[in-house]
Amino acid sequence: MNGLEDPAVIIDSDRMSYDDSKTMARDHDSKTRRKLAAREDVRPEILYYLATDDLVEVRREVATNCQTPRQADHLLVDDVDDEVRCELARKIGRLAPGLSQEGKDQLHKLTFEILDALAHDELPRVRQIVAEEIKRSDAIPRDIVQHLARDVELIVSAPILQYSPLLGDKELIEIIESAPVQGALSIISNREVVPERVADAIAGAGDEKAIAALLANPSAQIREETLDSLLDQAPEAESWHEPLVVRPELSLNAVRRIAKFVAMALLRVLDDRSDLPEGAAAEVRQAVARRIDKEGVNGGTDAGLNADKAFREGKINDEMVQTSIDLGDHDFVTKALALKAGLPVEVVERVFSLQGAKSITALVWKAGLGMRTAIQVQLRIARVPPMDVLNAKDGTDYPLTADELQWHADMFAI
Numbered sequence: 001m002n003g004l005e006d007p008a009v010i011i012d013s014d015r016m017s018y019d020d021s022k023t024m025a026r027d028h029d030s031k032t033r034r035k036l037a038a039r040e041d042v043r044p045e046i047l048y049y050l051a052t053d054d055l056v057e058v059r060r061e062v063a064t065n066c067q068t069p070r071q072a073d074h075l076l077v078d079d080v081d082d083e084v085r086c087e088l089a090r091k092i093g094r095l096a097p098g099l100s101q102e103g104k105d106q107l108h109k110l111t112f113e114i115l116d117a118l119a120h121d122e123l124p125r126v127r128q129i130v131a132e133e134i135k136r137s138d139a140i141p142r143d144i145v146q147h148l149a150r151d152v153e154l155i156v157s158a159p160i161l162q163y164s165p166l167l168g169d170k171e172l173i174e175i176i177e178s179a180p181v182q183g184a185l186s187i188i189s190n191r192e193v194v195p196e197r198v199a200d201a202i203a204g205a206g207d208e209k210a211i212a213a214l215l216a217n218p219s220a221q222i223r224e225e226t227l228d229s230l231l232d233q234a235p236e237a238e239s240w241h242e243p244l245v246v247r248p249e250l251s252l253n254a255v256r257r258i259a260k261f262v263a264m265a266l267l268r269v270l271d272d273r274s275d276l277p278e279g280a281a282a283e284v285r286q287a288v289a290r291r292i293d294k295e296g297v298n299g300g301t302d303a304g305l306n307a308d309k310a311f312r313e314g315k316i317n318d319e320m321v322q323t324s325i326d327l328g329d330h331d332f333v334t335k336a337l338a339l340k341a342g343l344p345v346e347v348v349e350r351v352f353s354l355q356g357a358k359s360i361t362a363l364v365w366k367a368g369l370g371m372r373t374a375i376q377v378q379l380r381i382a383r384v385p386p387m388d389v390l391n392a393k394d395g396t397d398y399p400l401t402a403d404e405l406q407w408h409a410d411m412f413a414i
Contacts, residue, residue, distance in 0.1 A: 037061035093133025185210035215243035340367035362408035
């Protein structure tokens with residue numbers, strides 16, 4: 001090299017001679033060595049040499065460089081710098097799935113050896129990176145996948161437990177029965193496919209959160225007998241209620257049992273389903289009526305007394321009003337809205353009789369209830385023609401501003 005040449009010019013040039021790269025590798029300027037380590041046109045032996053550089057930033061560039069020979073990568077497996085090993089894990093994790101396990105050459109063997117070492121790294125973040133990179137691959141040695149799936153850190157095992165195609169029913173069941181780290185069963189419950197045997201194991205483990213996730217997974221294959229067993233426990237496990245209500249392909253027996261213990265709002269969700277077996281809809285409606293009678297919202301007595309009692313107990317809410325609308329208890333709805341809005345019943349009745357969509361909406365707003373309730377009151381209590389109904393904004397929000405709603409509410413006193 002000409003002594004007058006600037007190393008920075010050489011290192012940034014499109015092409016570099018072997019002699020120039022050897023000179024740059026020994027340069028005292030760390031920036032020069034770092035730039036050299038990042039180049040992809042450098043001979044393998046230069047990168048191998050730089051893998052032992054004293055400066056950690058240089059070794060990080062070597063770890064990141066896809067042209068680094070595997071022998072040099074092997075040197076970095078035990079690097080004292082965490083970031084060097086993280087960068088190496090990221091690179092090897094991306095490269096390894098492209099290699100066939102049947103490959104017998106030194107490159108294959110060394111790559112998987114490095115991957116295995118990184119999968120056993122003392123730093124969870126390094127193991128996590130490996131797990132994230134290989135989680136969907138079926139071309140990774142099974143022993144590496146098995147090791148990561150049983151890692152004591154959930155951030156490491158989770159990607160493998162949820163996505164790896166190399167975990168069969170037998171392996172998953174063994175993991176479930178081994179009392180794994182907390183949260184592992186919920187991750188398995190969220191797999192794209194949960195076969196019956198695996199679902200049985202999760203149900204048998206008694207982990208409430210994992211079972212809730214299992215019930216919420218529409219692709220989980222839960223046998224009828226297993227579901228019956230879970231329904232025995234479900235009344236006390238509130239986190240299971242919503243997943244049960246929306247679970248596909250419920251039997252008539254399951255619907256009948258679910259309707260006995262879920263909250264009124266979930267009963268309404270169940271009632272809205274169009275895919276229930278024959279006879280299920282009638283069962284749900286009967287359950288609604290029984291629940292209302294039991295809770296004293298519509299027990300066949302005076303609507304005003306029931307509304308007063310519910311108001312004193314702070315029970316009048318969107319769910320109760322919508323349920324009363326479903327049952328046709330217009331008197332209760334009128335009294336409840338009057339109490340919540342602080343208005344005489346006669347004023348509420350007059351608002352209904354005028355069928356003004358904005359005034360009715362303002363009344364429900366003043367009562368502290370939601371826009372969905374306002375729509376139901378317009379349609380089914382005040383009988384506002386569907387074409388005149390004031391609909392929600394973005395599905396749930398009031399379409400009028402607070403000032404506009406207050407203006408209409410102020411008109412009630414006139």
